[in-house]
Amino acid sequence: MSKTIFISGASKGFGKIWAEAFLKRGDKVVATARNIDTLQDLVTTYGDAILPLQLDVNDREADFAAIEKAKAHFGSIDVLINNAGFGVFGAVEEVSEKEARDQIETNVFGLLWLTQAAIPVMREQGHGHIIQISSVLGVATVPTLGIYNASKFAVEGLSETLAAEVKPFGINVTLVEPNGFSTDWGGPSALRSEKNPVYDDLREAVTKGFTPESIGKPEATTDAIIKLVDAQNPPLRLFLGKVGLPWVKQVYAQRLATWEEWAEVSTAAHGH
Template sequence: MAKTIFITGASKGFGRIWAEAFLKRGDKVVATARNVESVKDLVQRYGASVLTLALDVNNRAQCFEAIAKAKKHFGSIDVVINNAGYGLFGSVEETTEKEARDQIETNVFGLLWVTQAALPVMREQGHGHIIQVSSVLGIAALPVLGLYNASKWAVEGLSETLAAEVKGFGINVSLIEPNGFSTDWGGASAFHTQSLPAYDGVKAAFQAGITEDSFGIPEATTDAVLKLVDASNPPLRLFLGKVAYPWVQQVYADRLATWDEWKEVAEKAHGK
């Protein structure tokens, strides 16, 4: 059965790839982007199956307006994919106040505004699926991406809470956790802090750990996303790529070992 899917950041990367995959199989898509001209060609190719809307997720009122337009145009919204966001590269010390606020504003608050706008629609219709594009870096952090890591950890906590709050309304929530993929997320779409020489070594070590196998092929994610959208009982978290899961397994093994080592100290802190 065809679905109506609202996607933010649909002009490129995962958003564009997934929007086209949905349209090719017969779904209806609301494709949003800051520059609506970047998605106009979808209308030429898919006609009435696609609605394109200009949307800056940092503008809360605009988020509510976009959801309202989508609901009025197609009659319902089955799935919302919060894909809009970007990566800020640089050490924590290097990050300016504006860079930090902008990163959190887009990756966290932008996602929150779209989510809040969609929830009344989904509650009224008695069903829905909100998919948050997080990152494996929302579960395990890497250096020189501190504010990006922080934004995704915030998305993780917010979305896990949301899932418990809205399950009774027939609304599912899922977090997509990609490892690195060969999109322009780390290229043209990335932002960089002004470097401090003190962190040159940390950055060099970070770069040295990146290999060709670290990055997946973006188009290969479509089958997984289609299955997630179609699932009657979708998971809260879905990893994308072959790097994410084994890395997280090791990270959690290390965490559990440390927590176990400090277990007696922790229990005594309970006081009784």
């Protein structure tokens, strides 16, 4: 059965690739972008099956209006994919106030506003699926991406809580956690803080860690996203790519070992 899917940040990268994949198989898509001219090729090909909406997700009032337009146009919203976001590259010391606020504003608050707008629609329908595009960096961190890591950790905590709150209404929540992919996330879409040379060696080491083999192909994710959208019982979390799971297993093993090492101190702090 055809679904109605709302995707933010659909002008390029994952958002546009997924929008086209859904349209190709007969779904209806509400695609938002700051510049809807980037969606004209999809409109030309798929006509009335796509509703392009100009949207800056940082504008809460506009987010609620976009959800209302989508519902009025197609009659329902089966899936919300909160994909809009970007990365700030910089060590924690390097990030400016504006860069930090802009990062959290888009990656956390933009996602929150669209989520809040969609919940009543989905609750009234008695079903829905909210898919939050997080990152493997919302589970484990990489140096010189601190404020981006922080934004995705926030999305993880928010969405895990949300999943428990909306489950009784028939609404599912999934955190999608891609590893590195060859989108322009690290290129034109990124912001780069003014560099402090004391971090140059660390920056170089981090860059060397991203080998061609570790970077996934964005087009290869479409089958996974379609399976996720079609799942009767979708998971709370889903990695995209082959790097995430092995890496996070190592990270969590180290965390557990540290917690165990300090368990006696932790227990004594309870007081009784």
